[in-house]
């Protein structure tokens with residue numbers, strides 16, 4: 001062997017022997033070896049009338065390209081194959097496989113699976129967006145802190161057969177290490193520990209964290225059974241993150257590198273359609289019934305949070321939640337839409353929420369919500385009113401509690417809004433509780449919760465508020481028909497153990513062209 005060939009041989013041999021590990025080794029302890037190499041399961045998402053993204057990831061250590069075959073069928077026995085293909089996947093994506101399957105039929109259920117070597121993945125089920133249906137039902141979910149409980153809400157979603165898709169509004173993961181401090185009540189809720197035990201700042205950290213979440217059997221099963229339409233909130237990146245960085249005061253090193261790592265891991269793990277900018281801003285059509293706009297109120301254009309309600313910068317028109325480009329896209333899209341319902345999937349509470357009588361000493365909590373960006377919200381309402389838009393339904397996560405609001409430009413101004421007649425109402429906002437993340441019940445004694453709820457519900461404080469629950473965990477479903485848009489809140493019995501008891505506890509709806517959120 002010439003020395004050059006010898007070097008090449010050793011390089012190849014060495015690189016194979018020293019195959020890169022894409023995750024922290026502790027991840028292996030959580031594995032489901034019977035699924036190997038498909039321990040993370042399968043997923044699908046971003047359904048269009050004629051396309052859907054299917055996803056899997058190989059849990060292998062390798063440096064070589066790996067070939068994966070995929071099949072999509074009209075039946076779960078794969079006797080009626082619709083499409084097949086093969087993909088190569090590489091270490092650069094930690095062996096993610098994502099296929100945007102095209103030329104499908106609208107409103108149709110499909111089954112899919114992958115094959116690596118002689119091993120098949122679990123069989124996934126998915127559905128394209130229907131264009132002529134008179135019924136659309138979406139589960140809406142957010143805020144699943146692995147450490148703070150078991151994912152019984154996902155377990156319940158996995159079992160349902162009446163969903164078209166699942167909207168995940170963010171905080172899919174939490175970036176923290178293991179919780180060690182905090183009130184006693186909070187610590188008692190810590191039923192599992194994060195890996196790696198550090199704040200996620202680098203690609204390997206985020207990858208491992210997603211891997212840990214996706215090894216949760218209930219979350220994995222929810223992905224296997226339904227297409228997801230996802231957006232991130234802050235914890236996929238950093239607490240209270242904005243376009244320019246994180247305000248959580250932690251030492252975060254090179255911000256641009258951290259942001260890029262977090263976005264890369266998100267796009268590796270989520271069944272979201274690939275795009276060059278790794279943007280999550282996109283829309284979905286469900287025919288004449290509904291159109292859905294998914295927003296990025298974090299990284300796309302958000303300005304730094306104001307310091308509090310007395311910050312002179314608060315009302316500045318130069319401060320943005322979405323940024324002008326995204327706002328124009330949303331508003332022009334809604335104005336041009338022929339769909340009956342205009343659905344907005346959004347991270348943080350859009351409606352005015354007067355919590356000054358509840359959080360007297362913490363006025364800054366609302367600065368991260370739309371209340372902290374009043375000029376841009378005003379601009380949106382101005383456009384909506386000027387163009388006579390109605391039938392807008394905003395769905396929101398982030399606050400770990402359940403809410404229903406009548407959407408109005410200014411609930412505090414009787415010239416704009418009338419609680420009795422519904423004057424000034426252009427739609428509804430429905431807020432989904434957390435899967436497990438801390439809500440009032442996890443941190444506060446009961447008498448405080450009762451008092452907080454009373455103050456929130458006072459007509460003087462929040463006249464447009466039509467439902468609130470501060471205690472419970474779960475998810476909501478948004479059911480759309482030509483006549484009405486209805487939110488149903490489903491709550492888990494417990495989250496400290498895997499448990500399948502889940503009950504529908506509340507419902508609110510708004511009629512088409514209606515101006516009241518009703519029971």
Ligand SMILES: [Fe+2]
Nearest residue numbers: 143171398437
């Ligand atoms: Fe959250």
